[in-house]
Amino acid sequence: MIEYRNLRVALLGGGSVGAQVAALLLEHGDELANRSGAGLELVGVAVRDLDAERTPAIPKHLLTTNAEELILGADIVVELMGGLEPAREYILQAINSGADVITANKALLATHGPELFEAAEQVGAQLYYEAAVGGAIPIIRPLRDSLAGDRVTRILGIVNGTTNFILDRMDVHHDTLEAALATATELGYAEADPTADVGGYDAAQKAAILASLAFHTTVPLEAVHREGITEITAEQVDAARKAGYVVKLLAICERIAIEGRDGEYGVSARVHPALVPVAHPLAAVHGANNAVFVQAEAAGDLMFYGAGAGGRETASAVLGDLVSAARRHVIGGPGIAESTHATIEVLPMSSVRTRYQITLSVIDEPGVLATIASLFSEHGVSVEAVSQSVSDGKNLASPTATLVIVTHEATESSLATTVAALGSNSVVSSVVSVLRVEGV
Amino acid sequence: MIEYRNLRVALLGGGSVGAQVAALLLEHGDELANRSGAGLELVGVAVRDLDAERTPAIPKHLLTTNAEELILGADIVVELMGGLEPAREYILQAINSGADVITANKALLATHGPELFEAAEQVGAQLYYEAAVGGAIPIIRPLRDSLAGDRVTRILGIVNGTTNFILDRMDVHHDTLEAALATATELGYAEADPTADVGGYDAAQKAAILASLAFHTTVPLEAVHREGITEITAEQVDAARKAGYVVKLLAICERIAIEGRDGEYGVSARVHPALVPVAHPLAAVHGANNAVFVQAEAAGDLMFYGAGAGGRETASAVLGDLVSAARRHVIGGPGIAESTHATIEVLPMSSVRTRYQITLSVIDEPGVLATIASLFSEHGVSVEAVSQSVSDGKNLASPTATLVIVTHEATESSLATTVAALGSNSVVSSVVSVLRVEGV
Structure with missing residues (x-):
């Protein structure tokens, strides 16, 4: 058997994903070492309390409540606690102590991503987050x-x-x-x-x-x-x-x-x-x-x-990141910076263009379709298809029909003014439903 | 604008993929530099003849018939010629001159992959081949x-x-x-x-x-x-x-x-x-x-x-590899070795277990189904479902029926002996079709 140098892996969080990561690390250690070029030694799992009942897959001697001490001695820190704090603080601490970091924490990345990527780039560390979106799916x-x-x-x-x-x-x-x-x-x-x-x-x-x-x-x-x-x-x-x-x-x-x-x-x-x-x-x-x-x-x-979720499925993505981090440690050199240096304008919803399906309950009388059609055209929204269902006949005194209209692409803002105008028009009993149509 | 160091990229092959790679490299150079941390300078495209009619997207001054000279001056060599030789020889030459190599050549990888990966590992170079399988699909x-x-x-x-x-x-x-x-x-x-x-x-x-x-x-x-x-x-x-x-x-x-x-x-x-x-x-x-x-x-x-093919689609995969290779050059250090060091036995087809659908034309008379069923069981193949279609009535003297049998999992070898026995049994007019069933 080949002898590899050992990389010290610290796990923060012993929930369902953490327990699976620990179990797979302990179970497949040799295989992972062969693929990484380095041994992956699980040095500890930081949990909030030491009640091991919730985490039977994790050997008791690995559990600790002292996350900060665990981080200081690690080459790779895996953050699976979730939430913004203290996860953010721990990750910054890990980066600044020279460790690579793996996280599945989508809330944290969506909120403090730029700060974390910046910190990693400063010291040449790398932040991996394959498990944060789509669970096991490599995306x-x-x-x-x-x-x-x-x-x-x-x-x-x-x-x-x-x-x-x-x-x-x-x-x-x-x-x-x-x-x-x-x-x-x-x-x-x-x-x-x-x-x-x-x-x-x-x-x-x-x-x-x-x-x-x-x-x-x-x-x-x-x-x-x-x-x-x-x-x-x-x-x-x-x-x-x-x-x-x-x-x-x-x-x-x-x-x-x-x-x-x-x-x-x-x-x-x-x-x-x-x-x-x-x-x-x-x-x-x-x-x-x-x-x-x-x-x-x-x-x-x-x-x-x-699979977009699940402890074992998400653990697969975390372990893929672990092997990548280990390979990088073996090679040496700084991490690859997130290439988010472009500054592209983020547009508001009002400038999005898409298609809409609008369902209207209208008064069932001649000329209604023409009224509705001209209302769309006045607001610059082009209609692709209209289908009209027969009157439901429940109220014979004032019969209504259902119109389903699918538009061509229009901006959210012109759609909004169209829908407002529809709602206040006397031939429209009610706007039943407005849904966007995607993937056409 | 940030100034990057330039990496010299040599393209071998000016076919449909090569022309698209060249066009995209020239068109999106700045974007690719921002993402790579290095400029990607297309220094030449080696083709068999200089008739540029087939490759209008490639500026004439970049075309050369001297592949070996082109390779010697390159940091990254992109092989898109196809075929075993001289592609193999050129790739080895590129590796030995210290370049990283990108190839879409599935025939070459399937035939000489181990030799090429070994050569790359020896000198710490990296071989990329995302485009070799599944075209644009990252697999x-x-x-x-x-x-x-x-x-x-x-x-x-x-x-x-x-x-x-x-x-x-x-x-x-x-x-x-x-x-x-x-x-x-x-x-x-x-x-x-x-x-x-x-x-x-x-x-x-x-x-x-x-x-x-x-x-x-x-x-x-x-x-x-x-x-x-x-x-x-x-x-x-x-x-x-x-x-x-x-x-x-x-x-x-x-x-x-x-x-x-x-x-x-x-x-x-x-x-x-x-x-x-x-x-x-x-x-x-x-x-x-x-x-x-x-x-x-x-x-x-x-x-x-x-999309599994197409010049532009495949070029997307090649460019992804190019950015990876460039990032690696910026960081320095050896490439990641292909982790094919495990030596796992490759089993012959006879040991594969799967399900089968067997369609038989049989004599339409009482007891045939029992005969067929016992023949399967004698050969250790378990039947999951049988459906029998009515006699086609074309030949009233000797009416036939069609039996469609789906088996449970069985080995190829027991299936083969079963099919042979079916073929020589007197109640079977012909074995119409044998197909494997997958993904159940």
């Missing part, structure tokens, strides 16, 4: 390295497994949102407080990370437009299916030509439910799976698919 | 880095766009193989001599590369079992669709427990047409697209999807 490395010579133009990502599970249940089982969420909670796909998931907060953090990486600029979390799935109804999902779409919560990152400034581009990041055509590869992503669809100028359309 | 880097801490157990890849286009036409348009091939040729998806594609040779080269990388061992091209799609009939494709499958040409790489040797594993690589359930993500890969489905112990199921 960070492909964007950072494989597509580094190309120009990414758009990312459409299903990056939150909980909401995909819920929307998939609503589509396949015709569940209500409440019933689907209850099932998700029961099966462990949703947390007791599901706000971070169903409110789109988790997806927004991932959108900020993906946009920053794909466009080589800093896209702050505050600049990500965010809508959750809480307003999505079973009726919308069923109507979407009949019209040839599925409803997905998408994280969308785009490079957009700036209107009126010839040849200049900005970027935008947004999270909201959207209609995706059934033939699109993203429509086939079921259950709690994740997928990231990437469009690049030369590469064309790419998709990365897999 | 080499995810296998090499992202999954380096995991254990890949199986790869199912659609890695040849031509055959996927043909089989997809047969499925969707009910074309014959000949008609589908003619369309592929007409649209530029098949070459004048389609043997490398339809015979499975191209896919076998990619299988050897993927298996070597995924299992960290050397899987020689000769060890890859290879069957093409030339025997696939329109009837088989239609019958498969009715039974809930699509026919795909798959490159399959597996880690297999060795029978009778407790705890020991071997690897196997094979290329053949297979039935894939319609619900499997690979079944939705249409046209000339590629996709690689990877199963790993911790990560679970992953899929990588995109």
